[in-house]
Amino acid sequence: MALDTQNCGAISAAWEQGYLFSSSKNxxxxxxxxxxxxxxxxxxxxxxxxxxxxxxxxxxxxxxxxxxxxxxxxxxxxxxSSDHSNTLAKVYSETFKYDWQADFDQGKTASVYKPFFLCGRVQGQLYKSLVSMQRAKRVLEVGLFTGYSALSIAEALPADGEIVSLEICESLRILAQGLIKDSHHGKKIRVKIGPALETLRRFSEAGKQFDMMFLDGDDKDNIEIVKEGGTMLIDNAYVMGSAYCPSDNNPLAHQLLKVIRSRPYLHRVLLPLNDGIFMIRRMNDVERDVA
Ligand SMILES: C[S@@+](CC[C@H](N)C(=O)[O-])C[C@H]1O[C@@H](n2cnc3c(N)ncnc32)[C@H](O)[C@@H]1O
Known part of the structure; x- marks a missing residue:
């Protein structure tokens, strides 16, 4: 499968090829x-x-x-689960009110974006909890959208912490910044516009590393960008059911598990929340008394 640089991985590719949102009219x-x-x-x-x-x-x-x-x-x-902050509640409700069709019609997005692209309350609180458990200071996210997950993560970062969020769509940076401007945690969010694969490659070449990395589906493990002892989370691991549904012939859906399985030095656990979240760490950070 050839992925061009517009696609950050299997999920993006699946979106562009119309796999993800073709199965329900309701x-x-x-x-x-x-x-x-x-x-x-x-x-x-x-x-x-x-x-x-x-x-x-x-x-x-x-x-x-x-x-x-x-x-x-x-x-x-x-x-x-714990309630989300007032600003997160605002991001959430505004995302649902927003006219995504108009953005698409004006050529701002490559497809008609859906409000449920945001990770939601429970997942946001899970991210927040994991970031605090990891005592993370620098976090990398792929996929800002309206800033819901970025702000959830930022709320758990220390005052001098930072989340770098990679986003392909410039209009979303402006939208998200407007929605989160009331939160003092917003200053911890730095957005980088461009195809994520290119930015990730540049980060990797420059030896940049993060305590945690949040991907919205990817067929690379990108573990070199995560510091020793750090954690990578990959959302949409179920690929909306295509990854485990025997009758589904989405050719991209099985790629993520295949790639991760082929790396025995990675510890993996798939959390069955929403569309499935892979939590990946280095094996020697998990099994700590390996001879
Ligand atoms: C599912 S949404 C992210 C949701 C967000 N993490 C949240 O929970 O609020 C995925 C986002 O990734 C962006 N995206 C898709 N392909 C991309 C790429 N190749 N590089 C950077 N961003 C990309 C989309 O524009 C979209 O905003």
Whole structure:
């Protein structure tokens, strides 16, 4: 597979080739928390089909109850986790109000961006917690979007800490900066515009290293950019279900696991939150008494 420099990895490539958002016509009607996971969409789509087609009411009730339970579980998970800050709440709600179609029509984005691109409340709080556990000072992120994950991370950084966020789209830098300007943590966020692969290559050549790295799907491990003892997190590891769904023939979906598996010096754990988050560290930072 040839990835050009516009693509930072498998996820970007999958977006551009229309794989990620082709499987549900019902996304617009499903609440945000409910469709961060493809099996949830599929179930919702199935419910809508059977409701329209004169199916046995007992079947409809069972599917409807299952949908409801998943929704309620998501809401419960949100409420049980720490609340996000006022500025994060603003970023979140403004992202949902924003006219993404207009940005696309004006040529600002390569596709019609969706509000659910942001990682969401629970994932944001997970990032914040992990950054504090790592006692990270310098963090690298690929994919700023409206700044939700960047600000979640910045809130856990010390006053002299920094998150460098790589983003391909200039208009998003302006949008995100406007949304986070009320937070004093915003000054820790530095945005670099350009194709992430090129910026990563430059960082790597210059020997730049970070305590933590957050990728939105990538087929490289990029571990050399992470300091010894550091952590890399890769979001969208499930590739919206394509990575594990036997009937899905997305040729890019299996690449990430293949690349990571081929490196025995990496410890990996796939967290089943939202679209799957790979947490990767060097094996000798995890198994610390290896002879
Ligand atoms: C899923 S969104 C990121 C969401 C964000 N991390 C959050 O949780 O709020 C992915 C972002 O990556 C950007 N992007 C896509 N391909 C890129 C590339 N090759 N280089 C840099 N940024 C890229 C997109 O413009 C988009 O804003």
């Amino acid at each position: 996304r617009g009607t499903v609440p945000m928390t409910f469709f961060k996971c493809r099996p949830n969409w599929e179930l919702q789509a199935c419910l809508e089909k059977v409701q329209a087609g004169g199916v046995d009411p007992e079947v409809i009730r069972t599917i409807s109850d299952s949908c409801e339970m998943l929704k309620v579980r998501d809401e419960f998970t949100n409420k049980a």
